[in-house]
Each structure stands twice: as C-alpha cells, then as structure tokens.
Amino acid sequence: MELKHVVLTPELYDYLIAHGTPPDPVLTEIEERTKEFGRYQIMQTVPEQGALLHMLTKLIGARKAIEVGTFTGYSSVCIARALPKDGHLLCCDVSEEWTRVARDAWEKAGVTDRVDLVIGPALDTLRSLPQEADADLAFLDADKVNYWSYFEELLLRVRPNGLIIIDNTLFQGEVVNPDTEHESARLVHAFNERLAADDRVEVVMLPIHDGITLARKLS
Template identity: 50%
Template sequence: MNAIDLPAHAPVDVMKSVLMTPEQYAYLLAQAEPPSAVQAGLIEYTRGLGGVAEMRIPHEQAAFLTLLTRVVQPRLVVEVGTFTGYSTLAFALGLPPDGKVITCDVSPEWTSAARKAWQEAGVADRVDLRLGPATETLSALPEDLVIDLVFLDADKPGYESYWDLLVPRVRPGGLLLADNVLYGGEAADPRSEGNARAIRLFNEHVRADDRVESVMLPLADGLTFARKREG
C-alpha cells in the first residue's frame, strides 16, 4: 500500500499506518501464533461478559507481549489492570523459570476467571495477584524492589499516578508499556474529555519525562513503549 501524503503544513513524516479492514485484520492476526486452548477459552469467557469485554487486549498484542517477554527475560513484571487475565497470561507464558508477574486489580469476579486460566495454562506459580486499589498496592512495594517491565492497562485517570509510582522502581534499561494511549483516536483531539482527556494528559506527562525515552506505537488502541534511561 502506498504511503499517504499528509498536508504540507503537517510537521510529521508521511503516514504509513494501514487503516484496517476486517479482511486485513484477519490476515494480520493469522501471522501470530494462534491462541492456545486456554487462551481461546478465556477469549470466549470474556466475550460473554458483554461490553466490558473490550478491556481484554487483542490476541496479536498478547502474542507481542509474550515475544517481548521472551526477548527481555524479566525476573519481575508489574501489571496494573488484570481484568480476566489475558495480558497476565501472555507475560507469564514468556517468563524465564524464575520470573514473576505482580498484577493488580480490584475485581474478585473477573480475576477468578483469570486464576482459573493461569492454573489451566500451568503458569499460576508465576503470577502474584494483588487485589485492592492500585495506588495502595504500588505504594506498598519496597522502594528497593527491582522491576524489569511494567504494563499499564487500568483506569485511565490513574495512569499518571501509577507511572510516577513505578518509574523510580524500574531498573535502568527496564521497560514501561502503557495501553490505550490513542483511546480510539480521541486522545489526539485537544478538546477531548473524560478518559480520553486523561490519556492525552498522561501522554504529555510521558513525553516530558526525562527519566525515560519513549515511542508511541499504533498497536491495537495505541501502545506506549518506554525505556528507563541509564544513570
């Protein structure tokens, strides 16, 4: 597909992102490892919850997280926002034998399904689920705790607080990922409100944070990929 020429006044490079049709998305999804039986079951369970099912990350993003985890080989991942555990499962599948995911959520109901899936996948021993407000959970983490990888996928107004609680605990060279940073495209609008406004302000916060170097990727609903600077 040819690049799309943007207006001459636009201070950006040419846009090469593909606007997906259902056929193109099916093709893209087919290039990832297919869901395991446990993953497929968790997808179906989550779909049955109705509208909230949109909070589950799509499978191609899960495949990316598993691959990234296998490359980075983190000993500790901290995830904010468990839901039914699909992203947690993706991390756990990629962890080294001594790796652990601390995942934070407030819902016993949704995370009960997550626990079942982790058990069926044989990775329950790699997951430390902590129920309660994430700010309390993160604040209680030891200040000398060494975190290798962070994933934010929870309430959008909380992102900035979670970020600032976690960045100091991430090791130099460690990674921080934040999901939904495009928020359906609404975050690009200066007049955005609600969750989209919270995401826009979070994006500005990350961009101004000299503790990290970061890039926003058009994966799923937008994924910020940041690396904590050395020193």
C-alpha cells in the same frame, strides 16, 4: 516524506492475525469467558497485543514483572508464560469476579506459581512495595484517572533499561483532540503529553489496537 500508512480494514486485520503465532486454547477460552461480562469485554487485551507482550518479555529477559489492571487474565498469561520458571509477576486488580477467570487461566497455563494477585486499589499495592528498582517490565492497563500516579510508582520500581508498557494511549483516536468530551480521552491526552516530555524515559508509541506505548527507563 511520503507516508506509507496502512488503513487496517477487517480483511487486513484478519490477515495480520493469521500470519502471527495464533492464540492457544487457554487464551481462546479467556476470550470466550470474557464475553460473559457484556460491555466490559472491550477491556480485554487483544491477541496481537498479547503476542507483543509475550515477545517483549522474552526479548528483555524479564524475570520480575508488574501488571496494573489484570481483568480476566489474557495479558498476564502472555507475560507469565514468557518468564523463567523462577520468575514472578505481581498482578493488581480490584475485582474478584473478573480475576476468577484469570486464576483459572493461570492454572491451565501452568503459571500459577509465577503469579501473585493482590485485590485492592493498585496505588496502595504499589506504594506498599519496597522502592527498589528491580522489576524488568511493567504493563499498565487500568483506570485512566490514575495513569500518571501508576506510572510514577512503576518507574521507581523498574530497573534502568526496563520497560513500562502502557495500553490505550491512542484511546479510540480521541487523543488528538484535547477538547474532546470523553473524559478518559482527555486524561490519556494529558498523560501522553507529559510522558513525551519526560527525560527519564525513551518513548515509542505504536498504533496497535487502541495504541500501546513503550517507555524504556533510562540510566
């Protein structure tokens, strides 16, 4: 079978962004304020990922969502805006400084009443939740050493046919080399292998930005 892979050049990336729904002023301001955090700005969700999160949240009719790793709030704004007015998004993060930007963005986006932020280790937050499979969607974008533990806790709390969306699953292309010196890449490689063999979910990996994986919980 002939492959039709497209190399995403800077020009093609600009074309891709220009032909989707553009970020609005709230999201653009998050991008600008995130630059103040220097090298950490690489952790921000990019526009095409945010648009995908928004669309998936809408498509599955999500009312309840969980986010592990909020940072400055780009992804949470995209998810929260797609929820109904009585929807709920639980955000887990460890930084008051980073999430201060997120709090401002939620207010400007008019979604503050849909979002609860818990500051502290996300595993503690998740494990404190009832083990009820009533969440429709979860987004995982946090420290890689705990990826599988986060996934297990989220899977307990996502309904059948619900989605768990995992970021950075191609990790700069390093995941194809299990012997890479990059510890996070090794952890993501191991996570990907384990997830692909998990018969509790249906999985598709998308080459968007640093890789994003969709895991649908089976009945």
